[in-house]
Amino acid sequence: MKIFTDFCAYSIRVLYVLLNILMNAGVVILLRETGRRGFGLLPVIAVNYWVCTFLGAALTPNLWSTLNAAPEAGLMLGFGLGVLFISVFTVIGMGADKMGVGYTGMISKVSVIIPVAVAYFYLNETIATRQWIGLALVPPAIALLHVDHFSGQQKSSVSAATALFIGAVIFLGSGASDTAFKFFQVYYEKHLPIAAFLFLIFCTAGVCGASLLASKLATGRRELPPMRRMGLTRTATLAGIVLGVVNFFSIFTLLKALDAYEAAVAFPLMNVGLLVLLTGVGAVVYGEKRSIYAWTGVAAAITAIALLV
DSSP states (O other), X not given: XXXXXXXXXXXXXXXXXXXXXXXXXHHHHHHHHHHHHTOOHHHHHHHHHHHHHHHHHHTSTTHHHHHHHSOHHHHHHHHHHHHHHHHHHHHHHHHHHHHOXXXXXXXXXXXXXXXXXXXXXXXXXXXXXXXXXXXXXXXXXXXXXXXXXXXXXXXXXXXHHHHHHHHHHHHHHHHHHHHHHHHIIIIITTTSOHHHHHHHHHXXXXXXXXXXXXXHHHHSOTTSOHXXXXXXXXXXXXXXXXXXXXXXXXXXXXHHHHHHSOHHHHHHHHHHHHHHHHHHHHHHTSOOOOOHHHHHHHHHHHHHHHHHO
């Protein structure tokens, strides 16, 4: 009976990680399709945040009384993450445009070092020997999986100082957001349900996104209808709704995975798993050709996943 119970518990842990990888892959693919179809990224992102806000409210019974009873520090963490979300996303978009997808993608993934270090040195999480070996494989796997992105990129169109600044913001911002989720799981999840916490994050990000859309309304072509000036076409709105559902559950499953695994294991596990899946989707669905370096990275990533799980 104990063996069966342990197997069920292990299966649920793995399921949360797999669902998180699938949800995050869905977010990346939807954003890619948004760009390909010319919907306009900002309006899609803004709608996405409000859909996430609605889901957070709908999944939290007695939302306002729950928020009133929550610790103030937990509420402030949610507000701060909302601002950080849209800020880092904007900088990542700028970095991808100015310095290439490979650079920004690798910096955001390597930032996993921050939550891993905090979890091990500050929160005193334990890591098994085989998991240390898996962690050691993560940086080279990430680098190898991004080689193909670098090979097709032009030189950076910004100065070295600007490139360093953008890279630092992406690295610190991505690492800080992951670390903040771990702090929520450790200190506030008992007093603030996950759905209510996500409501705070996405509502704050939604307000920031709405402000950016309002600036487009003020500066757009006056002869166009207000919704067109903001880029809120029917297709962009629909894309934002679909993205919002997937995005909400990507964060929801992340927090569930942090309940199941140590953060020092969970973050690298989900990061390299996502890269492996996206590499496969790119090759099969989009016909992207991968070099021997990328496939070596896939092999290293799969080995790391096997050791981390």
